[in-house]
Amino acid sequence: MLINNPAINSFIPPQRTLMGPGPSDVPQRILDAMQRPTIGHLDPAFQEMMEEIKVLMRYAYQTENPLTFPVSAPGSAGMEMCFVNLVEPGDKVIVCVNGVFGGRMLENVKRCGGVPVVVEDEWGKPVTVTKVEQAFADNPDVKVLAFVHAETSTGAQSDAASLAKLAHQHGAVTIMDCVTSLGGTPVLIDEWGIDAAYSGSQKCLSCTPGLSPVTFSERAIAKVKARKTPVQSWFLDLNLVLGYWQAEGKRTYHHTAPINPLYALHEALVILSEEGLENAWARHRTMHEKLKAGLEGMDMKFVVEESARLPQLNSVWVPEGADDAAARAKLLGEFNLEIGAGLGALAGKVWRIGLMGHSAKQENIDFCLKAIRSVLHK
Amino acid sequence: MLINNPAINSFIPPQRTLMGPGPSDVPQRILDAMQRPTIGHLDPAFQEMMEEIKVLMRYAYQTENPLTFPVSAPGSAGMEMCFVNLVEPGDKVIVCVNGVFGGRMLENVKRCGGVPVVVEDEWGKPVTVTKVEQAFADNPDVKVLAFVHAETSTGAQSDAASLAKLAHQHGAVTIMDCVTSLGGTPVLIDEWGIDAAYSGSQKCLSCTPGLSPVTFSERAIAKVKARKTPVQSWFLDLNLVLGYWQAEGKRTYHHTAPINPLYALHEALVILSEEGLENAWARHRTMHEKLKAGLEGMDMKFVVEESARLPQLNSVWVPEGADDAAARAKLLGEFNLEIGAGLGALAGKVWRIGLMGHSAKQENIDFCLKAIRSVLHK
Numbered sequence: 097m098l099i100n101n102p103a104i105n106s107f108i109p110p111q112r113t114l115m116g117p118g119p120s121d122v123p124q125r126i127l128d129a130m131q132r133p134t135i136g137h138l139d140p141a142f143q144e145m146m147e148e149i150k151v152l153m154r155y156a157y158q159t160e161n162p163l164t165f166p167v168s169a170p171g172s173a174g175m176e177m178c179f180v181n182l183v184e185p186g187d188k189v190i191v192c193v194n195g196v197f198g199g200r201m202l203e204n205v206k207r208c209g210g211v212p213v214v215v216e217d218e219w220g221k222p223v224t225v226t227k228v229e230q231a232f233a234d235n236p237d238v239k240v241l242a243f244v245h246a247e248t249s250t251g252a253q254s255d256a257a258s259l260a261k262l263a264h265q266h267g268a269v270t271i272m273d274c275v276t277s278l279g280g281t282p283v284l285i286d287e288w289g290i291d292a293a294y295s296g297s298q299k300c301l302s303c304t305p306g307l308s309p310v311t312f313s314e315r316a317i318a319k320v321k322a323r324k325t326p327v328q329s330w331f332l333d334l335n336l337v338l339g340y341w342q343a344e345g346k347r348t349y350h351h352t353a354p355i356n357p358l359y360a361l362h363e364a365l366v367i368l369s370e371e372g373l374e375n376a377w378a379r380h381r382t383m384h385e386k387l388k389a390g391l392e393g394m395d396m397k398f399v400v401e402e403s404a405r406l407p408q409l410n411s412v413w414v415p416e417g418a419d420d421a422a423a424r425a426k427l428l429g430e431f432n433l434e435i436g437a438g439l440g441a442l443a444g445k446v447w448r449i450g451l452m453g454h455s456a457k458q459e460n461i462d463f464c465l466k467a468i469r470s471v472l473h474k
Numbered sequence: 475m476l477i478n479n480p481a482i483n484s485f486i487p488p489q490r491t492l493m494g495p496g497p498s499d500v501p502q503r504i505l506d507a508m509q510r511p512t513i514g515h516l517d518p519a520f521q522e523m524m525e526e527i528k529v530l531m532r533y534a535y536q537t538e539n540p541l542t543f544p545v546s547a548p549g550s551a552g553m554e555m556c557f558v559n560l561v562e563p564g565d566k567v568i569v570c571v572n573g574v575f576g577g578r579m580l581e582n583v584k585r586c587g588g589v590p591v592v593v594e595d596e597w598g599k600p601v602t603v604t605k606v607e608q609a610f611a612d613n614p615d616v617k618v619l620a621f622v623h624a625e626t627s628t629g630a631q632s633d634a635a636s637l638a639k640l641a642h643q644h645g646a647v648t649i650m651d652c653v654t655s656l657g658g659t660p661v662l663i664d665e666w667g668i669d670a671a672y673s674g675s676q677k678c679l680s681c682t683p684g685l686s687p688v689t690f691s692e693r694a695i696a697k698v699k700a701r702k703t704p705v706q707s708w709f710l711d712l713n714l715v716l717g718y719w720q721a722e723g724k725r726t727y728h729h730t731a732p733i734n735p736l737y738a739l740h741e742a743l744v745i746l747s748e749e750g751l752e753n754a755w756a757r758h759r760t761m762h763e764k765l766k767a768g769l770e771g772m773d774m775k776f777v778v779e780e781s782a783r784l785p786q787l788n789s790v791w792v793p794e795g796a797d798d799a800a801a802r803a804k805l806l807g808e809f810n811l812e813i814g815a816g817l818g819a820l821a822g823k824v825w826r827i828g829l830m831g832h833s834a835k836q837e838n839i840d841f842c843l844k845a846i847r848s849v850l851h852k
Contacts, residue, residue, distance in 0.1 A: 101533050101747040106503075107523045107740050111511045119733060122512040125484075130734060131509035133489045134500040134682050136812045145485045155479050168684065169547035172729040173709045180707075200708065207706050298730060304512050306546060306684065306732025328585050328706050330578065331547070331554045349817065351550040352676055354684025355497060356508060357735055362485050369479040434514045439727065 112428070113455075115464050116436035117248050117276070117409055119298035119305050120452035122360075126303055129363035130356050137353040145362055146341065146353075152365035156278060156301070156373070157293065157311045159285035164311040165341040166297070166361055167332070168354050171275045174294030174308025176204060177332040178271045181320045182240055182292055185209030189240040190231045190268070192216075192223040192254070195247035196440045197273055205242070208328065213238065219247075219441050220411070222404040223254040225262070232266045239319075241268045246277035248299075249439040251411035251448065252400045253281065257288045264289055269316055275299060278309065279368055280380045280408035280452060291316040297357075300380070300408055302453025303364035306357050364453075380407045383456040387449065390465040394474045399446055408456065410449040411442075415472060420444050423471050431467040490806070491833075493842050494814035495626050495654070495787055497676035497683050498830035500738075504681055507741035508734050515731040523740055524719065524731075530743035534656060534679070534751070535671065535689045537663035542689040543719040544675070544739055545710070546732050549653045552672030552686025554582060555710040556649045559698045560618055560670055563587030567618040568609050568646070570594075570601040570637075574627035574818045575651055579620045586706065591616065597625075597819050598789070600782040601632040603640070610644045617697075619646045624655035626677075627817040629789035629826065630778045631659065635666045642667055647694055653677060656687065657746055658758045658786035658830060669694040675735075678758070678786055680831025681742035684735050742831075758785045761834040765827065768843040772852045777824055786834065788827040789820075793850060798822050801849050809845040 114121045135142050146165075153164045167174045179201070183189055189210045191202045194217035205212045213235050215227045223243050232238060241263040245256045256272060263270045269291040274283045280300035285293055291313040298305035312320075312334070320327075320334050327333040331351065339348035368376060384407030388398070391412055399411035414420045420437065424447070427433045436448030449464065468474075492499045513520050524543075531542045545552045557579070561567055567588045569580045572595035583590045591613050593605045601621050610616060619641040623634045634650060641648045647669040652661045658678030663671060669691040676683035690698075690712070698705075698712050705711040709729065717726035746754060762785030766776070769790055777789035792798045798815065802825070805811045814826030827842065846852075 098751060099533055099536050099538070101750055102526075102529045104526050104530055104744055104747065106507065106744055107510075107526065107737060109510050109513045109523075109737070110517075110519050112513050112517065114512065114514060116514055118730065119512050119514060122734075127509040127511075127734075129484065131505040132485075132487050133505075134492065134497050134676075135487045135490050136492060136494055136497060137683065139488075139490065139806070139812065141488055145487075148480075148482050148485065151480045152482055155477055158477050160477070169551060169709070170729045170732065173547060173551075176707065176709045203708050207704060207708055296730065298512075304732065304734040305515065305730040306735055326585060329554065330581050330585055331551045351548045352496060352674065352683040354548065354682065354732075354735065356505075356682040356738075357684055357732065359485060359487070360734075366482055366484055369482065372479055373476060428517070434517065 110432060112432045112434050113460060113463060114434050115450050115455055115460060116434045117448045117450050118296065118452060120302050120450060120455040122302055122304055123367065123454045125367065126360050126363045130304065130360040132359055134355050137355060138347065138349065142355065143347060149358065149362050149365065152369055153309050155369055156365060157283060157285045159311050161285065161311045161313055163317060163342055166358065167308040167310055168351060169308060170306055171294060171296035171308045173332065174310050175200065175273060177310060178292045178294055179204035179208050180327050180329045180332050181334045182269060182271060182316060183208040183210040184323055184325055186211065187239040188213060188235055188237050189242055190215060190228060190238050192228060192243035194221055194223055194252060195219050195244065196249035197244045197247060201242045220250045220252055220399045222252050223259065225255055225258045228259060228262055232262060238266060238268050240271060242271040244273040246274060246406050248276045248409065249442065250399060251406045251409040252404045253406045260289045269319055276406065276409055279376055281377055281406065285311055297361050300453045301364045301368060303361050304357060306354065307361050380451060380456050383451050383461060384410065387451060387461050390461065394469065394472065408450060408452045410451065411446045413446055418472055426471045427467055433464060433467045488810060490810045490812050491838060491841060492812050493828050493833055493838060494812045495826045495828050496674065496830060498680050498828060498833040500680055500682055501745065501832045503745065504738050504741045508682065508738040510737055512733050515733060516725065516727065520733065521725060527736065527740050527743065530747055531687050533747055534743060535661060535663045536665065537689050539663065539689045539691055541695060541720055544736065545686040545688055546729060547686060548684055549672060549674035549686045551710065552688050553578065553651060555688060556670045556672055557582035557586050558705050558707045558710050559712045560647060560649060560694060561586040561588040562701055562703055564589065565617040566591060566613055566615050567620055568593060568606060568616050570606065570621035572599055572601055572630060573597050573622065573625035575622045575625060598628045598630055598777045600630050601637065603633055603636045606637060606640055610640060616644060616646050618649060620649040622651040624652060624784050626654045626787065627820065628777060629784045629787040630782045631784045638666045638668050647697055654784065654787055657754055659755055659784065663689055675739050678831045679742045679746065681739050682735060684732065685739050758829060758834050761829050761839060762788065765829060765839050768839065772847065772850065786828060786830045788829065789824045791824055796850060804849045805845050811842060811845045
């Protein structure tokens with residue numbers, strides 16, 4: 097006797113305008129790419145596309161790193177790939193925590209058996225470079241520096257170039273989270289000297305969620321190859337993933353790649369390359385200025401000081417007298433508009449309005465400001 | 475000075491017929507579902523769909539397990555989720571190895587600090603139940619039994635019910651790989667008493683690759699909750715994933731779910747439920763008989779003895795005189811037909827012809843037999 101089959105119909109999602117911290121609006125071109133015919137993960141045509149994705153990702157990351165590819169899972173798995181490969185049990189790791197994602201890095205370090213040296217900053221502030229300098233001075237045996245370039249939980253951007261320089265002066269490799277920055281503000285892997293970085297497909301690349309673009313420098317690979325212990329994850333072991341993504345001759349099967357999502361990522365990167373990185377950065381900046389003017393016109397205050405503010409993620413304090421959850425529910429229910437709630441220490445206190453990728457356009461700003469005005473009765 | 479943007483165009487994949495070991499042919503309904511508008515991972519509409527996916531997966535797995543959901547990554551990550559949560563350092567684990575994927579289980583046990591007791595069988599044979607019985611007798615302190623129900627590398631099916639019964643008699647929990655069986659031949663989680671199982675979206679469910687349906691019994695959850703050490707993976711830690719997939723009240727953000735691929739999985743499961751599991755199993759069986767008649771008509775020999783043969787994965791010895799790689803290249807190049815090569819110990823020696831999900835139909839069989847006849851000049 098089998099359990100009965102449930103009478104469930106196809107799912108037809110509503111059409112939303114996505115102005116939260118990601119996913120962002122996905123252009124039709126990318127959705128169209130996603131539904132092209134599935135082919136095999138070892139098909140020669142697919143392998144050519146993999147090579148193109150690597151070239152396009154090197155452009156997005158501004159790097160010559162050969163080992164630049166998408167992890168077959170969301171950004172959190174990209175983060176974990178960096179840590180499980182680069183942190184060996186006993187390694188001392190400086191972890192900068194100024195929001196949720198720095199905290200998640202710390203959790204990763206612990207689970208890899210690393211010895212964390214935590215540099216804390218207030219949520220909403222960038223990482224203080226002098227504090228990291230002091231941490232290096234106090235701990236000359238640090239092997240890895242980990243920090244978040246663009247804190248998705250607060251909208252603060254840190255000075256990646258200065259942080260990476262410190263790491264290099266002290267012989268440490270750097271792990272950088274650029275989930276929210278890639279494609280929205282400059283991410284210059286080679287110029288800054290970043291050794292390992294991970295991002296997400298669903299932020300400023302405007303692709304569907306589920307993939308994590310990563311890049312590793314030669315120094316990073318050397319550290320992985322010199323490990324005395326095996327990488328604790330089989331799925332995320334760079335030595336194995338390399339055989340599929342980085343094979344010179346014949347590729348070796350490691351896992352079945354997510355074929356159609358990779359079509360979508362390819363298309364998202366083609367779109368970015370067509371627009372040009374500098375134009376994309378300028379667009380995010382311009383749109384931010386317009387949104388900012390509108391929000392400040394309603395007396396809303398930004399969480400992050402101007403110098404460290406990410407144009408693509410606008411955190412503002414929930415206006416006095418407004419009911420956070422009720423207002424967001426109204427935006428979603430009446431306007432089909434998603435904006436982000438606060439996370440962790442900022443839950444209930446802030447709204448995070450995303451202007452990421454395809455969402456960073458005049459039409460979205462006008463619509464968003466109108467909707468917020470209506471909900472707040474401004 | 476930025477690195478120049480590469481001049482790369484949109485990728486248009488060829489239209490293949492997929493008769494390898496997965497991905498299988500994806501029905502247009504599933505591709506259509508995949509390109510529906512992206513919404514947020516905390517959107518109430520999305521959360522309703524998540525609940526429906528869980529109900530549909532319970533039907534596919536024939537289980538009442540509340541904790542039944544898709545991992546946001548391919549089957550290898552589903553495998554790793556089972557091992558990192560259920561195997562604690564020092565735990566003795568019987569691992570049955572009769573092909574590539576049993577070997578991968580063994581690798582997982584080692585990386586979790588488990589103490590493996592390996593039960594080996596020849597590739598192409600099912601797991602020998604009496605050997606497992608002996609392994610339990612020799613090792614009364616075994617905590618976990620791990621085996622592959624349907625070995626994707628060989629096409630052999632093992633007696634899951636008897637193996638699970640042994641485990642229960644000896645107080646061990648079971649981890650079962652049913653990547654290739656789910657939806658193709660009976661997988662009866664509750665009736666057999668399986669504690670943890672993982673599968674893949676791209677086999678008999680005919681969905682696009684990239685997701686791993688998993689299910690955990692109350693006994694499995696109790697073992698996870700009783701752990702003395704934290705789970706080594708943050709991304710795959712069931713305690714955390716539960717907060718998103720299994721929350722009674724408010725869901726907690728863990729990672730950004732792969733929205734559009736989950737639309738596709740939902741649709742794949744709706745299609746399976748519409749057909750009915752018993753009908754799907756019967757169809758795989760009928761189509762296998764037809765393919766078998768055609769292949770044997772060309773004097774091709776099956777690798778696996780009839781009693782343990784999976785209908786959905788037909789492993790045959792590469793015919794004498796045929797050039798394995800050249801023949802497969804011709805099938806792909808001239809007929810747009812993908813069949814699978816041998817893996818591991820069987821590389822170069824066998825072909826794996828898949829009849830999985832939507833690929834298990836008369837039209838594919840006729841086409842495949844015609845193409846093989848042409849290539850082999852039969």
